[in-house]
Amino acid sequence: MPCCMCEEYGWEDPQAVVFRDLESVKDYCLFHAPVERKGVTVREFNERVADRIQAIVDFDDEDVLCDFSGAVFPGNICFMSECNIPWVSFKNAHFLGTVSVYGCSFESDVDFSDALFLEEVDFQESTFNGTVDFAGAKFFNNAFFEGATMHGYADFMNSSFLGDVDFYDTTFRDGVAFCHVEFGGKVVFWNTLFSNEVKFMKTKFSVQGAVFQTIQFEGSVEFTNISTINKTILSFINCKISHSEILIQDCDPRCCDFTMQRDLRNIHFINSPWDIMGRVKASAEEQEGNLQLVRDFYQRMKAKYKTENNEYEASKWHVAEKESQLKLLGRKDGSRFLRDVLWLYKYSSGFGEDPRQAFWVLLMLLVLPLLFLVCIELSNNFVWWGFDHSRIDAVFTEWLKFIPLTRAADKNELGLLYAFMVFWQLLITIQTALFVFALRNNFRR
Numbered sequence: 001m002p003c004c005m006c007e008e009y010g011w012e013d014p015q016a017v018v019f020r021d022l023e024s025v026k027d028y029c030l031f032h033a034p035v036e037r038k039g040v041t042v043r044e045f046n047e048r049v050a051d052r053i054q055a056i057v058d059f060d061d062e063d064v065l066c067d068f069s070g071a072v073f074p075g076n077i078c079f080m081s082e083c084n085i086p087w088v089s090f091k092n093a094h095f096l097g098t099v100s101v102y103g104c105s106f107e108s109d110v111d112f113s114d115a116l117f118l119e120e121v122d123f124q125e126s127t128f129n130g131t132v133d134f135a136g137a138k139f140f141n142n143a144f145f146e147g148a149t150m151h152g153y154a155d156f157m158n159s160s161f162l163g164d165v166d167f168y169d170t171t172f173r174d175g176v177a178f179c180h181v182e183f184g185g186k187v188v189f190w191n192t193l194f195s196n197e198v199k200f201m202k203t204k205f206s207v208q209g210a211v212f213q214t215i216q217f218e219g220s221v222e223f224t225n226i227s228t229i230n231k232t233i234l235s236f237i238n239c240k241i242s243h244s245e246i247l248i249q250d251c252d253p254r255c256c257d258f259t260m261q262r263d264l265r266n267i268h269f270i271n272s273p274w275d276i277m278g279r280v281k282a283s284a285e286e287q288e289g290n291l292q293l294v295r296d297f298y299q300r301m302k303a304k305y306k307t308e309n310n311e312y313e314a315s316k317w318h319v320a321e322k323e324s325q326l327k328l329l330g331r332k333d334g335s336r337f338l339r340d341v342l343w344l345y346k347y348s349s350g351f352g353e354d355p356r357q358a359f360w361v362l363l364m365l366l367v368l369p370l371l372f373l374v375c376i377e378l379s380n381n382f383v384w385w386g387f388d389h390s391r392i393d394a395v396f397t398e399w400l401k402f403i404p405l406t407r408a409a410d411k412n413e414l415g416l417l418y419a420f421m422v423f424w425q426l427l428i429t430i431q432t433a434l435f436v437f438a439l440r441n442n443f444r445r
């Protein structure tokens with residue numbers, strides 16, 4: 001009987017049997033036998049792995065697969081630097097120790113689909129010349145891809161990383177998909193080069209979030225339906241988005257921190273509203289010491305939408321910018337006057353963007369003197385059984401003195417009352433101007 005697993009995975013060269021499971025009456029070769037039944041040390045096992053790879057290299061036929069599918073690697077394994085690995089499959093392989101592949105060159109396609117990596121994995125400085133398939137792979141510890149270059153399409157679909165993942169200085173020459181990937185630790189993309197399209201679809205990020213720093217995106221980038229938990233932050237720091245677009249679709253963009261991302265021109269938010277709680281508010285606004293950066297970010301977003309002639313969005317970012325400006329002034333000494341003016345601007349017209357609020361304030365300014373005069377009249381002259389109707393006229397005449405463009409305040413009034421009437425007329429004039437300004441801003445869209 002040949003090895004049952006060699007048969008199951010369709011190995012071209014079923015291996016000699018080293019262990020028979022008496023319960024299931026199944027035979028296993030060295031590569032597929034459980035760890036404790038291999039009958040060799042880890043070192044001897046790794047030598048057999050190296051021999052198997054070398055045999056394929058010596059055979060020198062690129063159509064021959066170096067098959068390790070379903071194999072169980074019992075301990076730490078290290079592929080030495082400058083080692084050339086042919087077309088290889090580690091599909092469903094179990095790596096029980098660390099895997100170190102430093103500076104190796106994978107000459108053809110590599111299949112790690114559904115592989116399990118129980119310890120740390122390191123692909124530093126490796127070159128993948130064919131496609132790279134990590135679909136369904138599970139990394140129980142940290143994974144490093146520092147300085148690696150992937151020339152073929154890299155597929156990480158359905159894989160899960162329970163530890164940290166590092167793509168520092170990694171180069172993806174073809175597309176890469178992180179769809180349905182689950183990141184359990186921190187993800188770092190730093191100095192990474194994406195020459196083609198990148199997809200993050202239904203990707204789950206942990207509370208430790210992700211950093212996208214000084215990345216060069218040369219193809220389109222999609223973040224669709226990504227899932228984050230509370231306080232997860234995806235930071236974008238000075239990324240270069242040259243001829244491509246970053247599309248953020250069907251997401252809650254407030255998990256993204258763009259305060260350190262200068263260039264926002266090609267980042268587009270589709271069905272991903274920022275203003276769920278009444279107004280646009282970046283999560284970084286709540287962090288201590290970040291307010292200036294956040295304000296500048298709001299300003300850049302406003303400028304971006306103005307360039308795109310999207311006045312509707314520009315208005316939202318204008319309000320957010322002014323709100324953060326108000327907070328900033330509140331923290332600075334000696335800015336009380338500016339803060340108070342901005343505060344009045346907010347409550348009189350929603351920073352010139354809310355005609356409804358401006359209208360209600362205007363109405364209040366018009367009605368208040370009337371109420372005031374009615375109260376005085378009632379307290380001084382009101383008699384139930386002898387109400388003098390001519391007093392109504394008198395009250396209205398007095399009221400009109402507070403309204404601009406009706407009649408000037410009587411010069412015979414007391415000096416202070418005259419000044420107050422002029423002041424009130426000025427207030428109404430200013431508020432009318434604000435109302436018209438807000439109305440114009442609203443209809444411009």
Ligand SMILES: [Zn+2]
Nearest residue numbers: 003006029032
């Ligand atoms: Zn086997």
